[in-house]
Amino acid sequence: MQYDFDRLVDRRHTHSSKWDLSHAMFGEKDLLNMWVADMDFPCPQPVVEALRRRVEHPFYGYTFAPDSLYDAIIEWVGKRYGWSIKKEWIVFNPGVIEGLYSAIKALAKPGDEIVVQPPVYYPFYQAIKQAGCQLVYNPLRLEGTRYTMDLEGLEGKFRPATTFPTHYPRVKALVLCSPHNPVARVWSRGELEELGRVCLANRCAIIADEIHCDLTVGEARHTVMASVSKELEQHTITLMSASKTFNLAGLHTSYAIIPQAQWRDQFRQARVGHGSVNLFGLVAMEAAYRHGDDYLRQLLDYLKGNVGLFTGYIRENIPAIHVVPPEGTYLAWVDMRRLGLDNLQLQRLIRQKARLAVNDGYAFGPGGDGFQRFNLACPRSVVREALGRLEAALPGR
Ligand SMILES: Cc1ncc(COP(=O)(O)O)c(C=O)c1O
Incomplete structure (x- = not known):
């Protein structure tokens, strides 16, 4: 069957950590959620049926x-x-x-x-x-x-x-x-x-x-x-x-x-x-x-598109930051060290200005300062929205 990964599904009020705990985690309302590693795609239909x-x-x-x-x-x-x-x-x-x-x-x-x-x-x-x-x-x-x-x-x-x-x-x-x-x-x-x-x-x-x-x-x-x-x-x-x-x-x-x-x-x-x-x-x-083979094949294809969009757009339009080219997972590790901000300033910029809920790099231990982790397992329109927010929050950079 053909899966539609472009479809936006409202996951709020479903006991979803990603969507229903975001406010508690990040202290801000209505952020775009690209944090915890689960996907904003429904699981394969044969799983639902079973x-x-x-x-x-x-x-x-x-x-x-x-x-x-x-x-x-x-x-x-x-x-x-x-x-x-x-x-x-x-x-x-x-x-x-x-x-x-x-x-x-x-x-x-x-x-x-x-x-x-x-x-x-x-x-x-x-x-x-x-x-x-x-x-x-x-x-x-x-x-x-x-x-x-x-x-x-x-x-x-x-x-x-x-x-x-x-x-x-x-x-x-x-x-x-x-x-x-x-x-x-x-x-x-x-x-x-x-x-x-x-x-x-x-x-x-x-x-x-x-x-x-x-x-x-x-x-x-x-x-x-x-x-x-x-x-x-x-x-x-x-x-x-x-x-x-x-x-x-x-x-x-x-x-x-x-x-x-x-x-x-x-x-x-x-x-x-x-x-x-x-x-x-x-x-x-x-x-x-x-x-699940069919689902996985289509999923990997879709994720490749998201990775390409995210990486390419940032390279072309937001050169002050840099995406470490992802080879696996659906996570993008973004190097923001050139912005010259400390971890708290970077966190404020991403949460309060860009309105994004993503994971702070420093939480991953030594070597994480100045990075942010984005979850790209979401409809492509969400990736586009995130890129727009990032670009707007980093004017002239
Ligand atoms: C590398 C890695 N290991 C383990 C987990 C969590 O696995 P589980 O929920 O099965 O404990 C994650 C979740 O993001 C992960 O990225």
Whole structure:
């Protein structure tokens, strides 16, 4: 079927965080909402139909993931990423971030160090701190307009904790964001191979948050970290979900893929609660993976158009700011450092003058100052409106 992503749908008064919490979050009314990472597009029609069928049967008791859902996930990951996974590797979680909390607790003890590569999705920081672990920053490098991982910097983090009694490194894991929110990089296979080499050499586990894996722009191709080699497969906990791809985040259903049996046990033990899953989330995920190809193809095409419009318009008309070319996600990371404003002044300009609700770069940690993150998963007319507001707020720049 043909999806109409141009259609504006009023999402107010639907318990939408993006639309109904905007005032509370930003302290201003009637902002144009381009913040939290959910899409202003309805989810695929087959998902709606599957949910409707299930709602009609008015029993919503405890549930479990059926074999057919495991099969749908195995097929999706196999056909899109060439990674052949086994049913027993899959562990369901409410959300990817809950999965991250469990993964950290499974792999590290309080006091251990965990590496993140800022600027990065900020709930990572809290997950590490809550496990009693120490955050180690290995900031991304911005070379020209392109972010890369600082692998030399990473090597430097693996000093032995002490020369006696053991040389075992204190850095236990690295949290990889792939594709990377907020800088929208899709890491190449070569980059992941290099990262994997450094991590393996230092017995550092990889927790790969690949929630945005299906969302690539143009020619960019996502590589699953764990699929790079058999050794890395055993060394990685992969966190995935259908939630970003098909706009299902409110259904709170995701999964971890953990090939190493011992880590799987540790992950299950670290989990809070008994691992029950959301009935509607399971139904929606299976319908999306089985019948969502068509939607995803059209969505990626539409998002590419939005990215092109946003990037090109700013390049031509608002040269004082610059969009880091997005390769994946539907997020645009906009460099506003040349405006010469501090974070508070920039925030005021964007909220009060441009009337936009977008995410402040500094919230993503080191390297985020002077940036703003825009969510481009919205009808094109909204992108145009945002560009007009930005241009008007930055006269003569
Ligand atoms: C990189 C990344 N991980 C995790 C999440 C949140 O996932 P969940 O809602 O499944 O916890 C997001 C949401 O924006 C994200 O961008």
